[in-house]
Amino acid sequence: MTRRGGSGPGSEGPEGQGGGFRLSHLDALESEAVHIFREVAGEFERPVILFSGGKDSTVMLHLALKAFAPAAVPFSLMHVDTGHNFPEVLAHRDRVVARHGLRLCVAAVQEFIDRGELRERPDGLRNPLQTVPLLDGISANRFDAVLGGGRRDEEKARAKERVFSLRDEFGCWDPRGQRPELWQLYNGRHSPGEHVRVFPLSDWTELDVWQYIAREKIELPALYYAHEREVFSRAGMWLSPGEWGGPKDGECPQTRRVRYRTVGDMSCTGAVDSDADTVEAVITEIAASRLTERGATRADDRTSEAAMEDRKREGYF
Incomplete structure (x- = not known):
């Protein structure tokens, strides 16, 4: 986290007077995300980061690396592979995982189709087929917190969701039963069989993500x-x-x-x-x-x- 103080840039008070420090917009978002990652590490036993190699998950992993440096990230990674992903993105995913020595769990939609547990849709779309492999991977690995790169500005259903979002024993979400999150106080309590989805980039916009990519010089596909x-x-x-x-x-x-x-x-x-x-x-x-x-x-x-x-x-x- 970058703090500015004294008489340097970004330290001015409301009337331009020096005093204390003030975080820039990107520094404030970064600080919030780092706080969320550390909260997850402190509250949960088996967290996992959803990592596809796309821009949001790459930024999320970059923030996780910052949150725990110089120690290793204490989370596994998981990708739900539809079998129709862009080869360039999969190559980027594998490079990043190898570079940082991380553990990646891949839940493949094609394997579920081959076993007869899923059926191809007439329209050819496989994104809707990711739910079963995702929930199976969470259950099989006993993950109790699943960190995703969803942002509230992307889509109105995502705008409804809390940073810590409870899922029941069937992995389902009830938008009417969400918990309050006042003053960045997050409630990770859950019963056996339940898990919590966590969204460290909830308050970011697409523009924020790209400005952060530019500032941090983050490599993308x-x-x-x-x-x-x-x-x-x-x-x-x-x-x-x-x-x-x-x-x-x-x-x-x-x-x-x-x-x-x-x-x-x-x-x-x-x-x-x-x-x-x-x-x-x-x-x-x-x-x-x-x-x-x-x-x-x-x-x-x-x-x-x-x-x-x-x-x-x-x-x-």
Whole structure:
């Protein structure tokens, strides 16, 4: 945590007088997230970080490393792999895990399909199929706290959720039964079989995330930056061709200069036309946007007004 005091920048009081210290906006968000990680370490026995290699989970892991440095992060990592993830993101995930000597548990949707425990959807989407592998992984490893990179600005169902969000013995979420969180006091109490989802980035926005990436020089998969890519149009989004089922007849691939604001299952994550090939250019682009990344590029959130909330009630993260 960076503290500024004396007569240096950021130390001025309300009328410009020196005195005490004041955290910058990003320092305050970082301090809050570090506090949350340490609270989890103190309250829970077997916490796990959901880590996909995307920007939010990469920032979250960066914060966890800061929270416990110079000691190792006392949490495992888990990724629910749909089998249709972007290869660039999986490669980044594996590099980060190897670099920091972390333990990664992968819950693969394909294994559940092969065993007959899940069935492919007619629309080819696998994001909704992640709930069963996620809950199975939590139960099998006896994780009692699951840290995710969800933010309140992403989607209205996520805006309802507390930082510490209780899940019942079936992994389900009741939005009407949430606990108050006054003055950053978090309640991690849970009964046997229950667990708590924890969201250290709840108060961050997409712009905050990118400004922090710029400040901390955090490495991300290259597809977050503008690049030439073969894509095709479906339901108003540019999707990448792949074995997941695209393109279909009449969907003509073309090469465009695009980037991804969010990365998930290739079957439902769209690219946006962009020339933003640096962190600074991405920040400028986001500052001018009036759509969240999920609202602009995630087909699975468009199935109904309550699509995300319905999935979260069932155990989705």
